[in-house]
Amino acid sequence: MDQFVIESTKKDVAPKAMKNGLTRFEEILEHNHGVLDNILHTLDPKLHSLGYLFVLKAKISDSRKNQQSYITQVINFIQVATSEQIKAAPVHCKHLGDLLHQLRQPARGVLPLKHAICALTDRPSQLTPIHSDFLILCILSKSYHVAMPVITNSITDVNPEQTSIAIKDVLAYFYYAGIVFATMKKHKQALESFKQVWTAPAHALSAIAIESYKKYYLVFLSVHGTTPGFPKYTPFVVQRTIKNHCKTYIDFGTCYLSGNMAEINTKFHQNAETFQKDNNIGLVKLSIRSIHRRNIKKLTQTFMTLSIRDIADNVKLSPADAEAIVLKMIEDGEIFATISQKDGMVTFHENPQSFSGHSILNELEQQINGVVSLETKLRAIDEQFSVSTPYLKRLLNAEKKMSSQYDSYF
Amino acid sequence: MNIDNDEDMMVESGSTTTTGSSVQKTSVSSNVFDLDNYISGYTGFTKIHRLMFIGEVSGDFEAEAIDRAQREIKSGQNVELYGHLISKITSLKPDFQWVDSTNKRNAQQLEKLEQDLNAAKSNMVKDAIRIAHNELGDHYYRMGDFPNALKCYVRTRDYCTTSKQILTMCFNIIRTGVDMGNFIHVINYVTKAEQTSDLDQVSLAKLRSAMGLSNLETGKYNMAAKKFIEAPFDNSGNLSDMISPQDIAVYGGLCALATFDRAELKKKVIDHPVFRNYLELVPEIRELINDFYNSKYSSCLNYLEKLRPTLQLDIHLHDHIDKLYSKIRSKSLIQYFSPFSSIDLNTMAVAFNTNVQSLEKEISKLIMDDSISARIDSHNKRLYARKTDQRSVTFEKSLQVGREFQSNANDSLLRLNMLNNNLVTNSANPNQRKEDKFFDPMLMMQMAQFNQQHR
Structure with a gap:
């Protein structure tokens, strides 16, 4: 046990190497649930994040632990941990999510997990297994607005080696994201x-x-x-x-x-x-x-003008219902119209958007930037592929086949 | 065809002018229809068929048509058709004597022809076999046994040596096909016949009208119009076992009106040197096409409405008349509005003989399916042409395209990454072969797609 503490408090060791050093203690930790809390006290979550993480992970299998204090420990850890260190080891927060769900306090996990996502990803376009855990908690706690900034990022990167993400996490993430959007x-x-x-x-x-x-x-x-x-x-x-x-x-x-x-x-x-x-x-x-x-x-x-009654006739609703729907649609910005209560006429207008001014310029600029960065990405991938050995091999084979076909004609 | 009777009516009422407007006055009542004149344009099976059809559809002419049909059938050998007629019209007294004797005669004839065929076959003379098959086919055709007739005609195909014989075969099959209502055969054999060399004008007329007819039946009105218009003029009754020249004018004219645009109408119908001859036979159609072209929609639609009852008696047009009429009507509405930027619905309603409410409904339907680009001011009863602001449209479009491209590219990037990292939904079956990730066919596909997008 002391060995583990010494190993994890070593300074100036690259996180990758330290991870390899610590992995062999995993089993010992899991067999000694009683001392884990003591170890946690000796370790500093900020300086010795990796070791702390291993202990927390070992605690998952402890069925008699104090759940409340465990949750506090994890949440506290997430908030202070050094991202360089924890990036070295795959982090799963499924257990935390399940616990919070059991205790019916999903809201407690929303912000810490959001923090964890930021700490664990290099780019906003990267997907981690925590993403889906985070979204579940958001949905359960009905705090959809917190999820919005995360899911509006377009995801293009998955890296199983770093994050040990599995296909199920990807699918679950997009499924929950869809639910939040809906x-x-x-x-x-x-x-x-x-x-x-x-x-x-x-x-x-x-x-x-x-x-x-x-x-x-x-x-x-x-x-x-x-x-x-x-x-x-x-x-x-x-x-x-x-x-x-x-x-x-x-x-x-x-x-x-x-x-x-x-x-x-x-x-x-x-x-x-x-x-x-x-x-x-x-x-x-x-x-x-x-x-x-x-x-x-x-x-x-x-139509440019149409009475409420004609609208109701056309869509087969009662005039009152029709009026309510029209009103709602105007409020939602779906249609542009004014209702005159005097003679029950609805006047429909054209879309007042004139496509001039700051907002549209901003939007355009944003989109252009988006396309440019996409273009860079595509170019990089294209280059990566065009020099990759398997691709070149395949190309060569195809060429050989072609030339042999060509030869057989003569 | 209907024109004949209208002209007859004019003569009877002592009218001397032959212009359209006078015709209009004499035939205001709907069922002015001269069966004699109409049916004399046809011969053969189609004559009986048309008579029976009129008997079915029209109340006024039922008795007369049935009576004539009965007489026509009795002069032939078609026992089956007779039975059909008798079973439908209970008031008729069946003539069993005729049925028996005809049946007997038919059987004898059949036996004789089959013997001829066998003899020809044993002699191995190609032409004789062809003739024997042909005659057998003719006999089946006269008896009304079309499937067998068709079989015999198709069999002659192997024995045809000259192009003329091929043409005969094609015509036989086309005729049988039209009478059976089997237009797939008709189309096939018309195409075949058109490939033979040295077609004379009569054959061409026959082929074109057969093709037009099949296109009309299958609802391809544009093609039908083109085919009818291409038919060389022939007024000598050579087509009478299928179609009358008046029919060609009516079918062709209506289909053209429903599908051609203004320029086409002028060039291909009104100024067409050959089709004009056909139109002369049916001045009403000619007048209404001219009216349409000259934007006199009210008079054009009047003609159409007056023609409707008679056209409904036509065996081929009956099913299509409503569709054609509504097409013509919407086309005239579209054309009427095209030069205006705004128009009073009241004026428009007068021009189309209708009231504002129903006109509004019609126009809104046309706007909804994008035939007219306009909006209705229902309060002030006006119709305004829609001015599209090209600038906004362009902005909207380009923004949308940009968004779509980005999301598509992002999605494919993600899929590519997933494939590259082997993140694939797999069945739990462990025996499944793990593919080399770079030679995964799906990955290759995506790569190709990428390269395309990139360039």
């Missing part, structure tokens, strides 16, 4: 996230992919009013089999396309139980409500 009514982004799950490379169908496809399907219906197709990079196995697992949804979608309100409602009531079971009933209701919104939106493109 809850925050950012439907387009929710679609993107859900799509990531079922278009991820696969040789088999995963349950996460199926669930996210169900949610994707419903959100797609409410955003676009049609049923989605598969992009061409979708894994073959998903294209072929996923629909068999979502029959109820596909049925609902076909019925939705017909536009017959009565039929859609009966379909909805018939399958309400399934939707409820999948926790998708809100999305189904949303998609049904979106029919009216879409119809009204169409009217705005057709």
Whole structure:
């Protein structure tokens, strides 16, 4: 035990080397649960982060530990730990998340985990297993706004060697990100996230992919009013089999396309139980409500003025309901219109956005910067590939094949 | 075809002018339809078929049409059709004597022809076999047994030596196909016949109208119009077992009106040297096409409405008339509005013989499917053309394209990274072969995609 303390308090050792030194103590630590708290007291979480981390990890398997104090220890550790040191070892916070969930205090873990994500990633585009743990806590504690800055970063890097991330973590991350986006009514982004799950490379169908496809399907219906197709990079196995697992949804979608309100409602009531079971009933209701919104939106493109009664006739609602929807849509910035209470007329305007001024310039600049950085990344990858041995080998083989074919003609 | 009777009506009422407007007055009541004149344009099976169709559709002409159909059938050998007619119209007294004798005669004839065929086959004379097959086919055709007739005609194919014989075969099959309503055969054999050399004008007319007819039946109105217009003029009744020249004018004219744009209409229909001859046969169609071209929509639509009852008696047009009419109507609405930036709906309603409410509905439907770029001011009953601000549109579009590109590129980068690190959903089956990560086909695909995007 003392050996472990000496090893972990050594100064001027590269984190990588220290990790290798400490790994052999793992088993001993796990067999001596009683002394772990003492070790923690002797170690300083800031200076000896790596050793501290190993002890905390060993405590996971201790079923008799004081949960409250453990949580405090972990949270405290996350806040002060030196990121260079803990980056050397893969960190999992699943246990913390589970504990907080058990104790029904998910909110306690949100901020520390956010901190951990910042400490553990080199770039915001990197994904770690903690991401999905963080999102679960955000969803459980309903603190979606905290998750927003994290999930709006576009993720492109995964590095299993550094973070020991697994496919399940990736899929779970995008699934939860989709849920957060959908809850925050950012439907387009929710679609993107859900799509990531079922278009991820696969040789088999995963349950996460199926669930996210169900949610994707419903959100797609409410955003676009049609049923989605598969992009061409979708894994073959998903294209072929996923629909068999979502029959109820596909049925609902076909019925939705017909536009017959009565039929859609009966379909909805018939399958309400399934939707409820999948926790998708809100999305189904949303998609049904979106029919009216879409119809009204169409009217705005057709008419300049139209009475509330005509609108109600057109979308088959009562005038009061129609007025409420129109009002809500104006508030949401979906349509641009004014309602005159005097004669019950609605005047639709064109989009007042004139595309001049600071905001649009900023937006443009942001996008251009985004594209430029993407371009750099792409170039780097292209270079990396074009000098990689396997690629060159393959190219050579192909050339040989070509020339041998060519020879055989003569 | 309907024109014949209208002109007859004019003569009867002592009218001397032959302009469209006078025709309009004499035939205001709907069912002014001269069956005699109409049906005399046809011969063969199509005549019976048309008569029976009229019997089915029209209440006024039911009795007369059925009676004529019965007479026509009895002059032929088609027992099956007779039975069909009898079973449908209970008031008719079946003529069993005729049925029996015809059946007997048919059987005898069939036996004789089959003997001929066998004899020809044993003699191995190609031409004789062809003729025997042909005659057998003709016999089946007369009896109304189209599938067998078709079989016989198709069999002659191996024995055809000259292009003329091939043409005969094609025509036989086309005729049978049209009568059966099997237009896939018709299209196939028209194409085949068109490949033979030295086609004369009559054959060309036949082929084109057969093709037009099949396109009309399958709802390809644009093609149908083109084919009918390409048909060389022929007024000598050579096509009477399929179509009358008046039909060509009506079918072609209506299809062209529904699908051609203004320039095409002028060039290919109104000024077309050959099709004009057809249009002369049916002045109403000619007038309404001219009216459409000259933007006199009210009069054009009036003509159309007056033609509707008679056209509904037509066996081929019956199913398509509503579709064609609505197409023509929306086209005229679009064309009417095209030069304006704003227009009073009341004026427009007068021009189209309708009221403002229904006009508003029609126009809103057209706007919703993007046929007219305009917006309706329902309060003041005006229609305003939509002015698109190209600058905003460009901004919106480029921003969207940029966003899409970024998200697509990001997504593919992530997938690429996942593949590269072997982060792939795998089944739990441990026996699955682990592929060399760089030769993973999916990875290669993505790499190729990248290189494309990059360049």
